[in-house]
Amino acid sequence: MNFNYSPETEDLVRRVEMFFASEILPRHREWVQEVGREGQAPSFIKEIQAKAKSLGLWNLALPDLAPDEPGTRLSNLEFAPIAEILGRLPWGSMAFNCHAPEVPNMAMLQSIATREQKARWLKPLLEAETRSAFAMTEPSVASSDATNIETKIEFEDDMIVINGHKWFSTGAAHPDCSFLIVMGVSDPEAGRTAQHSMVIVPINTPGLKIVRDLRFMGWTDHVAPIGEIKFENVKVPASNLLGIRGEGFKGAQVRLGPARIHHCMRCIGLAEMVLAQMVARAQERKTFGRTIVEYDTVQKWIAEARIDIEQTRLFIQRAAWMLDNSSDRNTWRAVSQIKVATPRMLQKITDRAIQLFGAMGGTDDTLIHHAWTYSRWLRIGDGPDEVHLRQIYKTEPLPDWSIADCPYIAPSAA
Ligand SMILES: Cc1cc2nc3c(=O)[nH]c(=O)nc-3n(C[C@H](O)[C@H](O)[C@H](O)COP(=O)(O)OP(=O)(O)OC[C@H]3O[C@@H](n4cnc5c(N)ncnc54)[C@H](O)[C@@H]3O)c2cc1C
Known part of the structure; x- marks a missing residue:
């Protein structure tokens, strides 16, 4: 490395x-x-x-x-x-x-789109001439287990018909969003992970309705406004199938690596920006005859934030290096690890920054509230912490000895 x-x-x-x-x-x-x-x-x-x-x-x-x-x-x-x-x-x-979500969507289109799909949908994204969204999550099912997704994708002659209800499709509510990549059930009789397919759906297709813009904890994503969408007999040509029928999860896997790792990298930038503001503010404000930075608590917060940022940065660099060099289960384990560690780090630092700034820390005047909300949604979006932790647990190597013959346990002489 x-x-x-x-x-x-x-x-x-x-x-x-x-x-x-x-x-x-x-x-x-x-x-x-x-x-x-x-x-x-x-x-x-x-x-x-x-x-x-x-x-x-x-x-x-x-x-x-x-x-x-x-x-x-x-x-x-x-x-x-x-x-x-x-x-x-x-x-x-x-x-x-x-x-996001353009980068993960572009990465997926690069990997699995046909030549015609690339010309029509990928090329304008690469030029920033249009916008896109990925619609997987549904309000009526626990979407952290994506095999629960229920939206129906039916093949009728040379058309695909879609019926369903999605929400939290980042970017779908942007006025320039021209298409969605929709995940749904195409093969209900197949095995649990072979039932789903992805379809490219132009946003102006009859039957597709953006029901509302969503906010998260009062925060609006102005870069990629989040949409809730209903699909009623939405019809697109069969050539809009993205990737292989029944291999929707396999195809979507391509977007998960970049989506997760880039959010983590951005969190480091946010954490640095917040820490710099903490230091500046603590040197300027005075309470009870001292500047705030003179208090031990504040010095400890600043020092701990520095340690947390540096160690998380290294952790992310390691995962990035692994992603560049292989896509085996160790790499996915490393991505899950940073996906849990990074927003927690940012949340801890921003919580202290809000405290240090006093009332101002909760206003829209600083970006601290943005960093806090970013850290909070990232603990749910792209896989909640608990799902990643379960993955990390499942890939924890088992020792080749039982406790009874553990070489590190020595009976005491007594
Ligand atoms: C700001 C934001 C942007 C988003 N953007 C998109 C997008 O562009 N496209 C898209 O399709 N989705 C998007 N999402 C949705 C996101 O991916 C889902 O919210 C997430 O997968 C969780 O699904 P859910 O909300 O249905 O929660 P549920 O599946 O109902 O899970 C609720 C909770 O159950 C617990 N839980 C679940 N599984 C386990 C487990 N194995 N062990 C222990 N506890 C568990 C966790 O605490 C979890 O938070 C976005 C979400 C947010 C907040």
Whole structure:
């Protein structure tokens, strides 16, 4: 394992940092004002995206980017320090076309879409000319066990008919979202994991209705607004089947690695941003004749946050390196481990930051509340903690001795 970056990657990180400082951060106040007024991402994002693209700072999160696809191909490990920078702001990743759910959807389309599907659906995503959403979760079933999904996908002659109800489809409520990737039951008689298929559904197909925009703990995802959707006899051509019929879970697996690891990388950026604000605030505020930073409790919070961030960063780099080099069960175990550890780390730090900031910490004026909500939803989205913990437990190697002949147990002389 070698975490040293090549001179080319270091140069790229430096260029992303400069772009972030000169083009993105100075416009954050404008972003906040506009999303507050209009409820959606301001149009200046297009202008920033065009600049980023012209500088080669584009599609940095796709390790399998083909030579004829726009952007700069990086491994997961190389993307890690960049994702951190982009993660500092809710909309940082979007400026470089590195945001969710587009990246995991693009990775999946790269892997399993037909040539025609790539031309029609992947190409515009790579150019940020359109938006997409992944619709798996349903309100009426426990979706953390995806085999519960009930939406019906029926093949009739050369058409596919879809009936069902989805929610928490990130990005579906964005005005530019043009298609959904829908998971549903196509083969109810097959084995438990061979019943589901995925279908590409244009958002304007008759019978498809966005019922409402969803918020999570009062937080609106302005980059990819979350939709609840109903499907009533929605018909699309059979050629919209994505991947192999009955292999929906296998196909969707491709999007899980990048989706999870990128969220974790962004969390490190958020944690660094929050910690820097904690340090600054604690040095400026005074209570009972001392600056807050002089109190032991606060020094301990700052020091512990530093330890937590550094160890989680290394943990993520290890998982990224593993994902770059294999996709065996150890790799999935490593991804599950960071998926549990990282939002917990961010939640602990932001909870202390809210405390340290006092009332201001709970307002919309700082990004601390965003970091807190991000950490909280990530403990549920992309697989709740408990499901990952179960996976980690199941892959824990068993010792080849029983307790009775455990070589580490020595009966005492008494
Ligand atoms: C902000 C946000 C964005 C999302 N974006 C998307 C998206 O783009 N597309 C999409 O399809 N979905 C999305 N989701 C949905 C998300 O993936 C699901 O919420 C998640 O899989 C859990 O499913 P559920 O909500 O049905 O909870 P349930 O399945 O009902 O689970 C509830 C709880 O049961 C417990 N539990 C479950 N299994 C176990 C177990 N094995 N052991 C112990 N306890 C267990 C856990 O505590 C779990 O949190 C998003 C969710 C959020 C919050």
